[in-house]
Amino acid sequence: MNADDESVRIEQPIIEDGVALHRLAAATKVLDVNSRYYYLMWCRDFAASSVVARRAGGPPEGSDDDVVGFVTGYRRPDEPTTLVVWQVAVAESARGQGLAGRMLDALFDQVAAQAPADHLETTITPDNEASIALFAGFAKRRDADVATSELFSGAQLSGADDGDHEPEIKHRIGPIATQRSAR
Template identity: 50%
Template sequence: MTAAPADLLIERPATTDGPALWRLAKDSKTLDLNSSYSYLLWCRDFAGTSVVARGADGEPVGFVTGYLRPGRPHTLFIWQVAVDPGHQGLGIAARLLDGLTARLAAEHGITEVETTITPGNTASERLFTSFAERHGAGVTREVLLPADLFPDGPHDPEVLYRIGPLTDFTAH
């Protein structure tokens, strides 16, 4: 894998980033695409638990959206991860995930990350298992949402990946 560009700016998203995040999710062709409205609100209400990567022109080339779980404030749930197809394979997703979790460990004391991945999404499986390895954490998996719960047509089950405890937030 080639390294992420050195001039990549990683920061909290702004509401004005919502349209770009929607486009990145749409262009991923693997994420469930939410309404454009939801990306605008996400960038407003969950900017503190999300992150965007900007290319040299200042435009978003990747993002991670997440939230602290109600009732489990030391658990960060990662909702979506997307990287522009022209920027994939550069380690941007890993850099975003590492940066976000390090910030939230310092700000909120998170010790665990959760996400769901559909079976066969090997890119996401690799991203999160390598994240666990980098941070000295274990990974457990269980079906969280079986396919038959989704009312809007065929949908693969969503497998919950629980990663923790997170112990190593040194620079990677």
């Protein structure tokens, strides 16, 4: 599979994709995995601010096996021009081909086409070098600045049931032009 050709379609999720999102999140072994119910609800209520990468010519649409990646997001209620990216996942079979970056670009363009959007926010733990590089690459492609600050401390995120958790560092990218830079 080549993530840059027509073997992968990037589109809004449908409710039934929630099962695949749950499966992919668990398969990453790095994401905080939410319940299956959560992903089904997300695909219902936040489909307009999320994308899935689907194998073209694969199993029937909505099949658990045709989704090879996803990005979930939402508009911040108190800053509706800011897209918050919640989770990014790519199936092992599709990694290393730029699919996460393509999904991120497609998602921001999708959200900006619906209503004005000029910033993207996400949180990343300090040890997640791949995610830091993904979002830095997005900022570079969009010729936008990145500001970082701690959003949630490790102490806030750690608990008796959860164990220790790294702090979540907010990466705020923007302002973002709607047209990508040719860098």
